[in-house]
Amino acid sequence: CCRCASGYYGSPGAGEQCRPCQCPEGPGTGRHFASGCSHDPRSRAVACACLPGFTGARCDQCSPGHYGDLRVAGGRCQPCQCNGNIDPTDAASCDGRTGRCLRCLRDTEGSACQNCRPGYYGDATSQRRCQKCTCVTAGTERSSCGLADGACACDPRSGQCRCLPNVQGLACDRCTPNHWGLSQGTGCRPCGCDPAHSAGPSCSEFNGQCHCLPGFGGLTCSECQENHWGEPRVKCSECLTHNLCMAQLAYCLFRPPVRSETGRRCDRCARGFSGAFPACEPCHEPCFPDWEAAISELGRRAGGLSERATRLLTGGADAGPYARRMAEVEENLAGARELLAVRNASAAAVERLSGLIDDVGRQVEAMTGRLAQLEAGIGGAAKQNGDANVLLSELDRDAREASTRASELGYQIDTIKHSNFRGAYGSVKDSYQQSREAERKASGAATNPAGPVARSEATRQRAEKFMAAKRAELEQRLDANADALQELGWEARQLELNELNEKVCGVTRDVPCAESACGGVGCRDEDGRPHCGGMNCGGVATVASNALERSTIADREIQKALGDLDKLHQQVMDVKSKAGKAKEEAQGTLQRANGTRAQVEGAVQGLRELIKQIKEFLTGPTEEGASPDSIELVAERVLRLGVPASPQQIGRLADEIKERVSSLANVDAILARTAGSINEAERLLQDAKRAKARAENAKSAAETVRKALAGAREAQAGAEVAIQQARSDLHDTQDTLASTESETAAAGQRLQDATARLLSLERDVDALKMKTAANSLAAGKADKAAGMAKQRADEAKQMHYWELRDRFRALQDLLYSNFAVGVAAPNTKSDVTKSTRRRLRVAVVSRPHVFAELEVAYDGNAVELERKAHRLRGLEDKLRGIVYAINKQINVYNTCQ
CATH class of the missing domain: 1.20.1270 (Substrate Binding Domain Of Dnak; Chain:A; Domain 2)
Known part of the structure; x- marks a missing residue:
């Protein structure tokens, strides 16, 4: 009896009585949460040795990572059940009363940190690993990509992104079969290949070009092939005399200078020649070539202006305040056509034609600038239209919900009314009035020029014109991209890949793929998979693969250690x-x-x-x-x-x-x-x-x-x-x-x-x-x-x-x-x-x-x-x-x- 028992303090050897440790109460009270205590004779303070999970001078609080209500009888501190996704040393990691997890780590959320937060997927409980969603923005719904960090939401378990129509893949990165146009951001469009003139329903995912049968061409194989003419629905024939002709009318478009035939079947003398076919003689040499060069240049410029004017007209622009300018341009063009139609024009006519062409050019350039401004305005209007469509969709959804609720209430009212004949008569009368009112509204909507039907028709027409105007621009961009790709391909072929193969795959010399044990760029194994690196290969790919394997093994060992x-x-x-x-x-x-x-x-x-x-x-x-x-x-x-x-x-x-x-x-x-x-x-x-x-x-x-x-x-x-x-x-x-x-x-x-x-x-x-x-x-x-x-x-x-x-x-x-x-x-x-x-x-x-x-x-x-x-x-x-x-x-x- 020379020392105090556990839960008591004092000095029995010196005659001091053993006193119970108040942590916060003494042993045997049910509220003693310490293994012992010590007494400081100078400060006369008692320091409690708290049990695991308890803290405080009197062990009256739960330590970080634990929760419990010690004020009630039998209260104990228990570890917070957060699936190991909190910092156990952080006092604010979970609620000290309820045990609700507050500061989840490893991209998790939930009352027990049991779910991956939006924008991440995986298993947050057993593996405690959440990965970031990898969604292609062009193929994913816009509503799921509005997170704070710009990421897109996906399925929290599988990682499947919310794809647009006709888009597939875990990351929404490719079109469904027989569709194309992923980069447009509105979903993929059907290929629409002509079943009679194409090799199949599939097309290129980038430009939508179908695989046409011989003699047919166009995006969907619904036209005649180049150097062919005729009606595609009937037959397309090859041009017999020359390589270039119009597909529909079979007019000859080009002829070498040494030949003189022209006409629908190339059976007349061409421009610059005279005489009876087939004895066509060249015109007077000193003067005709000069006139021909001037008239050809003017014709080329006039054709360009005419084409630009045509695109402007077909682009859906409303003349409105520009009607006078458009009339002037049309008059100038008409005068230019008359002068061009004259075979032997005078010098004054040529000068007048040149002046008209310059005027038309300036007017077209001015209108083109204004058109660019209008296109910018149209872009803003399109965005506003998209926002309005979203709002209309929400309103439509609310309206459907209200309609459903109204239908339920109406059904209840009808049930109540039909309980007697007077109510049934009132119901029939109300239904008749509602039917007449609906008929009147429908008639007004269909006949009123400012009604929803007319507005919808006008909106559809504007949309069609806008799409037609943008199609030429899109084709130009596609052509430019194709040229850029060709240039990049030529530059890529000029690159030296030996050094890259040695660093990445470990190939020490330029050897064919069949003889290289380490593979290389463009090499594939027997199963058709890319082959780069391998055993005894010192490339980056091998090092990364070995590191990945070691990390996987280490992860398994860590999981095993956690289980132990x-x-x-x-x-x-x-x-x-x-x-x-x-x-x-x-x-x-x-x-x-x-x-x-x-x-x-x-x-x-x-x-x-x-x-x-x-x-x-x-x-x-x-x-x-x-x-x-x-x-x-x-x-x-x-x-x-x-x-x-x-x-x-x-x-x-x-x-x-x-x-x-x-x-x-x-x-x-x-x-x-x-x-x-x-x-x-x-x-x-x-x-x-x-x-x-x-x-x-x-x-x-x-x-x-x-x-x-x-x-x-x-x-x-x-x-x-x-x-x-x-x-x-x-x-x-x-x-x-x-x-x-x-x-x-x-x-x-x-x-x-x-x-x-x-x-x-x-x-x-x-x-x-x-x-x-x-x-x-x-x-x-x-x-x-x-x-x-x-x-x-x-x-x-x-x-x-x-x-x-x-x-x-x-x-x-x-x-x-x-x-x-x-x-x-x-x-x-x-x-x-x-x-x-x-x-x-x-x-x-x-x-x-x-x-x-x-x-x-x-x-x-x-x-x-x-x-x-x-x-x-x-x-x-x-x-x-x-x-x-x-x-x-x-x-x-x-x-x-």
């Missing part, structure tokens, strides 16, 4: 639970030991009462007048008597004495009166001896109690040592488990042994109480018998003093010798009894001085009784010291719980 850690944590929790149970059992056993100690204290108190009664019996006056001298004399005489071998022998000896004494003449009455006194004295002697033995047994029992309490103390100390060892070794897994179980088992065995000893001691104390009560009764009887014996002796002294004195002394000597002989040699009883009777007969007659000597002996025995009483008081003091020592041990146990 969870199992180890569970085992530690089991050890902690077992240690807690062992502590509860030890505390229960200690309580039972305290109860047994209280019973032992009661027994000791009863023993002290018994000793007090014996002392009063031995020192106080008797009720019948017997003095302590007579009690001491009788006890001394009784102690001097021998004890027969058995109660049966005593009975037989008493019968023989009675038979011998009955033959005496005058002594019979005296013997009859003194026989009872002698028997009472003998019983008093036996009772005194038994009282002495019981006192010694009581002392032995008290010593046993002291030893039992010491054993209980040792068992308690051992149990608490075992409990402390179990708490300190919670993190030592299997070894700690074995040690804790061993210590707990040993402590339990010692406590069981101590309990058994205390129970046995309790039974001994009960028996001692019964024996003490019997001794008290026997002492009372002995006191009464001694008083009667003294009274009878006084009467005998008064009546036959001189005779009885000698006879009593002789009878005493005879009794001593008879008892001694009866114990030593029971077979000679008969002879001894005869000789004793003869000597007793002679002594009674010849020894009248016996009673005088007996009186003197009484006086000496009084002194001896006083001496024995003094000795008895010394024994009582010694017993009081023993009782004090027991009480001191009891106080020690009271302070060392």
Whole structure:
């Protein structure tokens, strides 16, 4: 008991009492969350050693990563269930009351961090790995790409993006079969290949070009091929005379200068030639070429302006305030056409034509600039139109929901109305009015120029014109992109790939793919997959592959280690639970030991009462007048008597004495009166001896109690040592488990042994109480018998003093010798009894001085009784010291719980 138990603080060795650690309350209260505490004598502050999951000066708060309400009874701190996706050292990572996760890591979200946040997908619980969605913006719905970081949302488990119509793939990165136009951002369009003039329904995903049969061309194979003419729905024929002709009319477009044919079938003289076909002669050489060059240049410029004007007209632009300018341009163009139609134009006409062309060019350029502004405005209007369409879609959805709700309410109203004929009539009438109103609105919408039908038609026309205007621009861009691709392809072919192959794939020289073990750019394996890198190849691809494999193995090892850690944590929790149970059992056993100690204290108190009664019996006056001298004399005489071998022998000896004494003449009455006194004295002697033995047994029992309490103390100390060892070794897994179980088992065995000893001691104390009560009764009887014996002796002294004195002394000597002989040699009883009777007969007659000597002996025995009483008081003091020592041990146990 040199140190305080677990959960208490103080210094028992220095006399300081052990006090419970208030963390926040003491042990056994259900709100004690510390393994111990320490006291600082300077600041007088108590520092608690909180259990895992608890924190604070008094362990009254949950540590970071834990939650619980410690204000309620039975409240405990538990780890936050966030699937390992929080920082356990962050106090704000989860709610300290409810356990709701607040700061999820690894791109997770949810009350338990069990889901990947928008824009990420994967398994957030078991693998704790969320990957970012990889969605192609051109093929993904715009509504799913409005996240804060510009990412697009996808399925949180599979990673599938929300694709536009006719778009497929995990990342929405390709069109569905027989569709094209992913880059437009509105979904892929059908190829629309002519089933009769194409090789199949598929087309190029980039430009939508179908695979046409020979003789047919166009985007969808619905036109004649180049250098062919005719009606595609009927037949396309190849041009017979020249390589270039118009596909529809088969006009010849180009002819080498050395030939002179022209016309639909090339059967007339061409421009610059004269004469009758086929004898076509060149025109006058000096002047015609100059006129021809000037007129061709003017014709080319006029054709370009005409084409631009045509595109402007077909682009859907409304003349409006530009009607006058357009009229001027048309007049200039008409004048230019008239001048061009004249075969032999004058110089003034040519100058006028040149002026008209310049005017038309300036007007077209001005209108083109304005058109660019209009196109920019159209782009903004298109965006606004898109936003309006989204708003209209939402309004339409709300309208459908309202309509559905109205239909449900109308159905309910109809049900109520149709419950009687008046309601049915009202319903029919209302339906008729609604039908007439709907008919009127439909007629107005269809006939009103400003109605929704007219507006829809106008919107459709504007959209068609806008698409037609943008088609030429798109084709120009596609042509430019094709040229750029060709240039990039030529530049790529000029690149040297040996160094790149060596760095990426590990190829040390320029070898064919079939002979290269490390592959290279453009190489494929037997399965048709790209082949780059491999075993013993030092390229970047091999290094990356090896790193990926090692990272995969490391990830599996980490997952395995996490699983082992969870199992180890569970085992530690089991050890902690077992240690807690062992502590509860030890505390229960200690309580039972305290109860047994209280019973032992009661027994000791009863023993002290018994000793007090014996002392009063031995020192106080008797009720019948017997003095302590007579009690001491009788006890001394009784102690001097021998004890027969058995109660049966005593009975037989008493019968023989009675038979011998009955033959005496005058002594019979005296013997009859003194026989009872002698028997009472003998019983008093036996009772005194038994009282002495019981006192010694009581002392032995008290010593046993002291030893039992010491054993209980040792068992308690051992149990608490075992409990402390179990708490300190919670993190030592299997070894700690074995040690804790061993210590707990040993402590339990010692406590069981101590309990058994205390129970046995309790039974001994009960028996001692019964024996003490019997001794008290026997002492009372002995006191009464001694008083009667003294009274009878006084009467005998008064009546036959001189005779009885000698006879009593002789009878005493005879009794001593008879008892001694009866114990030593029971077979000679008969002879001894005869000789004793003869000597007793002679002594009674010849020894009248016996009673005088007996009186003197009484006086000496009084002194001896006083001496024995003094000795008895010394024994009582010694017993009081023993009782004090027991009480001191009891106080020690009271302070060392």
